[in-house]
Amino acid sequence: MAHAVSDPFGQGPLPWLRGSEHYFDDTGQVVPWYVDHAPQPGATNPGVTHLAASGAPIPAPRTSGPRTADDVHRQIKGFTSTGAAAPGEAIDFHITVDPPQQFTVDVYRIGHYGGDGASKITTSPRLSGIVQPAPLTADRTVSCHHWWLSWRLQIPSFWNVGAYVAVLTTLDGYRSHIPFTVRDSEPADLLLLLPDITWQAYNLYPEDGRTGASLYHAWDEEGRLLGESEAATTVSFDRPYAGAGLPLHVGHAYDFIRWAERYGYDLAYADTRDLHAGRVDPTRYRGLVFPGHDEYWSANMRRTTEQAREHGTSLVFLSANTMYWQVELSPSASGVPDRLLTCRKRRGPGKPALWREIDRPEQQLLGIQYAGRVPEPHPLVVRNADHWLWEATGAHEGDEIENLVAGEADRYYPRTALPEHQDRILLAHSPYRDGERARRHQETSLYRAPSGALVFASGTFAWSPALDRPGHVDPRVQRATANLLDRICKRD
Numbered sequence: 001m002a003h004a005v006s007d008p009f010g011q012g013p014l015p016w017l018r019g020s021e022h023y024f025d026d027t028g029q030v031v032p033w034y035v036d037h038a039p040q041p042g043a044t045n046p047g048v049t050h051l052a053a054s055g056a057p058i059p060a061p062r063t064s065g066p067r068t069a070d071d072v073h074r075q076i077k078g079f080t081s082t083g084a085a086a087p088g089e090a091i092d093f094h095i096t097v098d099p100p101q102q103f104t105v106d107v108y109r110i111g112h113y114g115g116d117g118a119s120k121i122t123t124s125p126r127l128s129g130i131v132q133p134a135p136l137t138a139d140r141t142v143s144c145h146h147w148w149l150s151w152r153l154q155i156p157s158f159w160n161v162g163a164y165v166a167v168l169t170t171l172d173g174y175r176s177h178i179p180f181t182v183r184d185s186e187p188a189d190l191l192l193l194l195p196d197i198t199w200q201a202y203n204l205y206p207e208d209g210r211t212g213a214s215l216y217h218a219w220d221e222e223g224r225l226l227g228e229s230e231a232a233t234t235v236s237f238d239r240p241y242a243g244a245g246l247p248l249h250v251g252h253a254y255d256f257i258r259w260a261e262r263y264g265y266d267l268a269y270a271d272t273r274d275l276h277a278g279r280v281d282p283t284r285y286r287g288l289v290f291p292g293h294d295e296y297w298s299a300n301m302r303r304t305t306e307q308a309r310e311h312g313t314s315l316v317f318l319s320a321n322t323m324y325w326q327v328e329l330s331p332s333a334s335g336v337p338d339r340l341l342t343c344r345k346r347r348g349p350g351k352p353a354l355w356r357e358i359d360r361p362e363q364q365l366l367g368i369q370y371a372g373r374v375p376e377p378h379p380l381v382v383r384n385a386d387h388w389l390w391e392a393t394g395a396h397e398g399d400e401i402e403n404l405v406a407g408e409a410d411r412y413y414p415r416t417a418l419p420e421h422q423d424r425i426l427l428a429h430s431p432y433r434d435g436e437r438a439r440r441h442q443e444t445s446l447y448r449a450p451s452g453a454l455v456f457a458s459g460t461f462a463w464s465p466a467l468d469r470p471g472h473v474d475p476r477v478q479r480a481t482a483n484l485l486d487r488i489c490k491r492d
Contacts, residue, residue: 066169066173066174066175067173067174067175068174068175068176068243068244069168069170069174069175069176069244069245070207070243071205071206071207071208071212071240071242071243072206072207072208072209073098074096074098074131074206075097075098075170075174075176076095076096076097076098076103076129076168076169076170076174076175076176077095077096077168077176077205077240077245078093078094078095078096078150078166078168078176078178078240078245079093079094079144079178079237079238079239079240079241080092080093080094080166080178080180081093081094081238081336082180083180083181083196083237083271083273083274084180084181084182084183084194084269084270084271084273084274084279085155085180085181085182085183086155086182086183086184086185087155087156087157087158087159087161087182087184088155088156088157089155090152090153090154090155091152091153091155091180092149092151092152092153093105093149093150093151093152093153093166093178094132094144094147094148094149094150094238095127095129095132095147095150095151095168096129096130096131096132096144096147097129097130097131097170098131099131100128100129100130100131101129101170101171101172102126102127102128102129102170102171103126103127103129103168103169103170103171104123104124104125104126104127104168104169105123105124105127105151105153105166105167105168105169106120106122106123106124106166106167106169107120107121107122107123107124107153107164107165107166107167108120108121108164108165108166108167109121109160109162109163109164110162110163110164110165110254110257110258111162111257111258111261112258112259112261112262117254117258118165121159121164124151124153127150127151129150129170130148130150132144132147132148133146133147135205135206135211135239137211137213139232139233139234140213140218140231140232140233140234141213141232141234141235141236141340142205142206142211142212142213142232142235142236142239143236143238143239143332143333144236144238144239144240145236145238145332145333145334145336145339147238153166155182159182160182161182161183161184161186161267161268161269162181162182162257162267162269163179163181163192163194163253163254163257163269164179164180164181164182165177165178165179165180165246166178166179166180168245175244176240176244176245177241177244177245177246178240178241178245179241179245179246179247179250181194181196181269181270181271182269183268183269183270183271183274183279183280184268184269185280186268187268187284187285188266188267188268188285189265189266189267189285189286189287189488189489190260190265190266190267190268190285190286190287190288190289190316190485190488190489191267191268191269191270191280191282191284191285191287191288191289192253192256192257192260192267192268192269192270192289192291193270193271193272193274193275193288193289193290193291193294194253194269194270194271194272194291194292195249195253195272195290195292195293195294195295196237196247196271196272196273197271197272197273197276197296197297197298197301197327197329197341198249198272198292198293198294198295198296199241199247199248199249199250200235200237200247200341201214201215201216201235201295201296201325201327201341201343202214202215202216202247202248202249203235203239203241203242203247203248204216204217204242205239205240205241205242206239206240206242207242207243209223210223212242213231213232213235214231214232214235215228215231215232215233215235215296215341215343215345216228216231217231218230218231218232228345233342233343233344233345234340234341234342235340235341236332236339236340236341237332237338237339237340237341238332238339249292249293250292251292251465251469252291252292252293252318252319252461252464252465253291253292253464255291255464255465255467255468255469256289256291256292256318256464256467256468257291258467258468259467259468259478259481260289260485262468263482265485265489266489267289268280268285272294272297272301273329273338275300275301275304275305276298276300276301276304276329276338277300277337277338278300278304282304282305282307282308282311282313283307283308283311283312283313285308285313286313286314286488286489286490287313287314287315287316287454287485287488287489288305288308288313288314288315288316289316289318290315290316290317290318290319290322291318291319291464292318292319292464293319293320293321293322293407293408293461294317294319294322294323295321295322295323295324295325296324296325296327296341296343297322297323297325297326297327297355298326298327298328298329299326302323302355302360302365305365306365308453309365309449309451309453309455310449310450310451310453311451311453312451312452312453313453314453314454314455314456314488315365315453315454315455315456316456316484316485316488317366317455317456317457317458318458318463318464318481319458319460319461319463319464320370320407320408320409320410320442320458320459320460320461321370321408321410322362322366322370322410322457323355323362323365323366324354324355324362324370325343325345325353325354325355326343326353326354326355326358327341327342327343327353328341328342328343329341329342330342356369356416361413361416361417363412363413363416363417363418363419364416364417364418364419365419365455366410366445366455366457367412367418367419367421367424367445367446367447367455367457368410368411368412368413368443368444368445368457368459369410369411369413369416370408370409370410371409371410371411371440371441371442372408372409372434372440373407373408373409373434373435374405374406374407374408374409374432374434374442374460374461375433375434375435376406376433377402377403377404377405377406377462378403378405378406378430378431378432378433378442379400379401379402379403379404379405379430380400380401380404380405380428380430380442380444380460380462381398381399381400381401381428381429381430381431382395382396382397382398382399382400382401382427382428383397383398383426383427383428383429383443383444384397384425384426384427385397385398385399387425387427387446388483388487389427389446389456389480389483389484390427390476390480390483391483392479392483393475393476393479393480393483394475394476395476395480401466401474401476401477403462403472404430404460404462404463404466404474404477405430405432405442405460405462406460406461406462407460407461407462408460408461409430409432409440409441409442409459409460410442410443410445410457410459410460411440411441411442411443411459412426412443412445418447419447419449419455420449420450421447421448421449421450422447422448422449422450422452423447423448424445424446424447424448425445425446425447426443426444426445427444427445427446428442428443428444428459429441429442429443430442430443442459442460443459444456444457444458444459444460445457445459446484454484454487454488456484463477463481466478467481
């Protein structure tokens with residue numbers, strides 16, 4: 001099960017903070033970003049499984065504690081009928097439990113709570129679980145839209161907006177998760193956009209060796225994992241996430257959230273489908289923050305984001321390979337809008353799926369664009385250290401910030417048009433070796449649009465983890481990010 005995200009709630013609210021980090025790419029060869037709670041083979045100390053990135057020992061799991069549900073036995077799995085809702089609205093949960101038994105739902109909010117990464121907000125009553133019908137499949141598209149309603153969460157008006165995780169636990173101790181967002185129309189300095197469209201593109205549910213499919217992979221009749229040419233072209237939001245129920249890349253968004261809430265930034269929250277559907281107005285905010293891997297964009301998303309920039313709303317892209325594929329959203333079989341995600345990539349007739357292939361390269365919005373994968377982490381090399389972004393960071397020209405170029409990287413393409421700008425600067429220029437050992441480089445970009453909006457692109461997957469993930473925190477990145485957000489929020 002190379003793609004599933006295991007249970008990060010097994011030892012407290014957010015114990016992935018104790019785990020080591022491994023970066024991953026689009027090939028699907030993924031090593032999770034949390035600690036593996038399974039005992040290590042040959043371990044001689046019964047009280048320690050292995051060491052975290054910091055070198056601190058990680059306690060062995062409680063043998064009587066919760067066990068992670070899987071996609072083969074489906075002990076407990078679920079999804080919500082909508083990704084985000086506002087206080088006063090409801091979120092419907094569709095959950096399967098096998099064997100049928102009672103279960104509970106604990107709802108956590110991600111944030112900074114005296115050092116904890118989440119706080120339990122509420123617990124459901126004991127609910128009756130049933131075995132839902134098998135997922136429906138058509139042309140590699142897997143959907144559970146026919147599952148019965150299991151629980152309706154009425155969001156109280158006093159709940160804070162934010163990123164939430166519902167933790168599902170059966171009476172016999174199996175556990176799974178469902179992420180969702182509570183958004184609001186109240187004004188704030190910054191609007192955080194959780195990349196649920198990209199999360200779904202990577203979702204291989206069910207990872208059963210038979211029916212699951214993502215935009216990257218599917219299974220053949222012998223249970224072998226097939227590549228992109230045999231993958232789905234349409235995936236459904238009406239299904240759980242694979243493994244323990246959390247998306248790949250979700251930790252990068254949570255890293256930013258914990259750091260930003262710790263330092264008191266005024267955040268509003270929404271999903272990228274909210275941006276697509278026009279449920280949020282980006283021009284009401286000083287800045288939009290895209291905190292994690294955000295590879296799949298619809299035309300509506302791009303148009304709305306460009307309009308926000310032209311209005312004067314700043315843009316902060318904290319990952320790499322942003323806005324690479326163009327996608328379409330369509331209704332489910334039951335007519336619910338934006339429940340099917342389609343990206344044909346390079347297969348079949350129709351318009352090209354890469355933004356750069358329709359003469360609208362990402363660089364025209366970001367200032368840089370996707371260059372390739374980074375097989376092993378490399379240092380980010382500081383450039384233009386006298387710029388205000390690096391002020392008070394202690395960084396000097398040519399300094400290396402270890403392991404900050406990782407996962408995937410962006411760079412400036414000299415032959416590709418730049419966006420209109422008043423001024424523009426590259427704040428890092430970092431050599432690395434690609435999978436063929438060829439020498440390449442990463443760059444970090446900042447420009448000011450004619451409207452006065454700032455547009456920052458980190459150009460690496462590793463920026464958000466450097467904000468608040470033990471073993472990866474770098475004070476220089478923290479300070480540089482604060483310099484950027486303070487200027488956007490007019491704090492300086």
